[in-house]
Every structure is written in structure tokens, then in C-alpha cells.
Amino acid sequence: MTSTSDSVLETKLAEVRPCPQCGQTATDLMQRIVYVRVQCFTHGCEHRGPWEPTVDDAIAAWNALAHAETL
Numbered sequence: 001m002t003s004t005s006d007s008v009l010e011t012k013l014a015e016v017r018p019c020p021q022c023g024q025t026a027t028d029l030m031q032r033i034v035y036v037r038v039q040c041f042t043h044g045c046e047h048r049g050p051w052e053p054t055v056d057d058a059i060a061a062w063n064a065l066a067h068a069e070t071l
């Protein structure tokens with residue numbers, strides 16, 4: 001596993017807004033070697049946020065998408 005604990009990620013996920021495309025909260029963080037993004041896991045939606053270098057950036061980018069969609 002990585003050095004990022006599950007409890008930290010759960011705390012981070014509490015900051016993630018519902019999916020801007022389907023409105024569901026079935027989102028999770030997808031982590032790769034150097035990038036992370038938020039992805040919706042609702043069947044038929046699977047909306048994806050942009051890849052970002054940190055969890056905080058990924059959540060901020062996703063929330064910006066959600067905010068733009070609800071204006």
C-alpha cells in the first residue's frame with residue numbers, strides 16, 4: 001500500500017461534491033503513480049474528473065466541475 005491511509009482518504013472523500021453529471025455520490029479517488037482523479041462509479045455515468053498531481057487538487061478540480069454545472 002501507499003503511505004496515504006484509508007482514513008485520510010475517507011476524510012478527503014467527504015469534501016467531494018456529488019457527480020455533476022448524474023448527481024450521485026458514488027465517487028472514489030483513482031490513484032496512479034503520479035496522478036489522482038475523482039471518478040463517478042454510478043452505472044451508465046462514470047463521469048471522470050481531470051488527472052491532478054495531488055488528492056487535494058483532484059478534489060478541487062472535481063468540485064469546480066460540480067460547481068460549474070450547478071450555476
Ligand SMILES: [Zn+2]
Pocket residue numbers: 019020021022023024040041042045046047
Ligand atoms: Zn455520475
